[in-house]
Amino acid sequence: MNKFLKDLENELFKLKVSPKEIKEILEDHKEMIEVAKTEGLSDEELSKKFGDPIKVAKELYSDIKTEPKMSFESTSTESCVSYKTNEYNLVKAFSEIDGAITFEANLVSDDLQYATYDGNEIQVYEQNIMNLDDYEIAFTDNTLVLKRKKELKIFRNKEVSGEFLILIPSTITHERVEFNDVSGDANFNGVVTEKLILKLTNGDIELTNIEAGDSKFSFVNGDVEILNLRGNTIDVSVINGDLEINEGIFAGDLFFNTVSGDIELTNVECVSADLRTISGDLVGTEFYPKEVSLSSVSGDIEINNQDKAREIHVNRKKSISGTIKIN
Amino acid sequence: MNTQFKRGIVELCVLSELVSEDAYGYKIINNISEHLDVNENTIYPILRRLTKEEYFVTYIVESEQGAPRKYYKMTEKGFNYYIELRESWDQFIGGVYEILNRGGKKNEQVFERFRK
Numbered sequence: 001m002n003k004f005l006k007d008l009e010n011e012l013f014k015l016k017v018s019p020k021e022i023k024e025i026l027e028d029h030k031e032m033i034e035v036a037k038t039e040g041l042s043d044e045e046l047s048k049k050f051g052d053p054i055k056v057a058k059e060l061y062s063d064i065k066t067e068p069k070m071s072f073e074s075t076s077t078e079s080c081v082s083y084k085t086n087e088y089n090l091v092k093a094f095s096e097i098d099g100a101i102t103f104e105a106n107l108v109s110d111d112l113q114y115a116t117y118d119g120n121e122i123q124v125y126e127q128n129i130m131n132l133d134d135y136e137i138a139f140t141d142n143t144l145v146l147k148r149k150k151e152l153k154i155f156r157n158k159e160v161s162g163e164f165l166i167l168i169p170s171t172i173t174h175e176r177v178e179f180n181d182v183s184g185d186a187n188f189n190g191v192v193t194e195k196l197i198l199k200l201t202n203g204d205i206e207l208t209n210i211e212a213g214d215s216k217f218s219f220v221n222g223d224v225e226i227l228n229l230r231g232n233t234i235d236v237s238v239i240n241g242d243l244e245i246n247e248g249i250f251a252g253d254l255f256f257n258t259v260s261g262d263i264e265l266t267n268v269e270c271v272s273a274d275l276r277t278i279s280g281d282l283v284g285t286e287f288y289p290k291e292v293s294l295s296s297v298s299g300d301i302e303i304n305n306q307d308k309a310r311e312i313h314v315n316r317k318k319s320i321s322g323t324i325k326i327n
Numbered sequence: 328m329n330t331q332f333k334r335g336i337v338e339l340c341v342l343s344e345l346v347s348e349d350a351y352g353y354k355i356i357n358n359i360s361e362h363l364d365v366n367e368n369t370i371y372p373i374l375r376r377l378t379k380e381e382y383f384v385t386y387i388v389e390s391e392q393g394a395p396r397k398y399y400k401m402t403e404k405g406f407n408y409y410i411e412l413r414e415s416w417d418q419f420i421g422g423v424y425e426i427l428n429r430g431g432k433k434n435e436q437v438f439e440r441f442r443k
Binding site: 025028029030031032034035036038039048049050051052055056059060 | 356357372
């Protein structure tokens, strides 16, 4: 019956059930199988009684998925109310949406707000954008593109930065969201995407209520604030900025690399975590990876958890002059 | 049988198992699968969902043979839900039998039309 448990675990992983729940479900099954054995059931009777682990995983998942995901639904609709679209100018709207979309944005100094709302078309707004001809804004082949077209002149007049606001119907999911910006700030709210790729040099970024399969972030100087991110894997590289994650559930691995920025993780769960820092500090509170690798040159790493019963397996722990503590 | 339909019935059975006494997971599964052709695949997810919905609470009891067992206990909320479900089930199944039995006629009478 060990195969049953292993298959069940794998299937639940695949279905992106949270590690905490997987642990509980497996414990329940271990117990039930053991009881069945003490009552003298043969292997054949056992497998008849317990059936197919894939079926049980699917059944469990269909229950889990119909639950409100950490108030995901309600907050995402609230968020659109707070955008005062009358302060912006509507640039374009697209309504022929066919399934999951891709969003690609390349900006230089403009800010971006990207959020879901209750409508059924994609709306692109602007505020203080000097010349819209400098931008490519299009929606073709289910891909939304927002691009700063012109090569930047080296001796330019003072660069004035504006802001884009993009509203996406809340029923729409994304295959990929890819955003590059040099000095603008960005704010994503209520987005569901298979892939989330963010590259920022100086801007700050805020992510709220995001569901992203695999995320890859690279930031140089900006600060990053994440509230409620659910996904599979996340790979973050930070040079100077600080990163904060509050409420994060990952069905897969988490990889953080920081040079001098500080990282703060609160209420985060994942399968394995690999945290590396040169001189930045790293603090985890209620941070539960199944297994963790920690390395630091001079930064300190500290993990403070209440639930002592949840074991964290330490694969590697290495520091030159920093301290590493798991409390 | 239609899965959605079956699930609803098994849900009622799970609730019914816990009305009179607390029980551990395997016992509930065993009791139900003695009478109905369902296995753990159907029962455990229901047990888990009803616990999440606060119809049951769980507690651990050390066992003399082997590992500690997780017992399920019905809450008052669970009891109210059971009564509600039970009433609509009785009404429904009563109605179904009314139809099947054609108001008390015997099967022989009902099948008369197709007798060759």
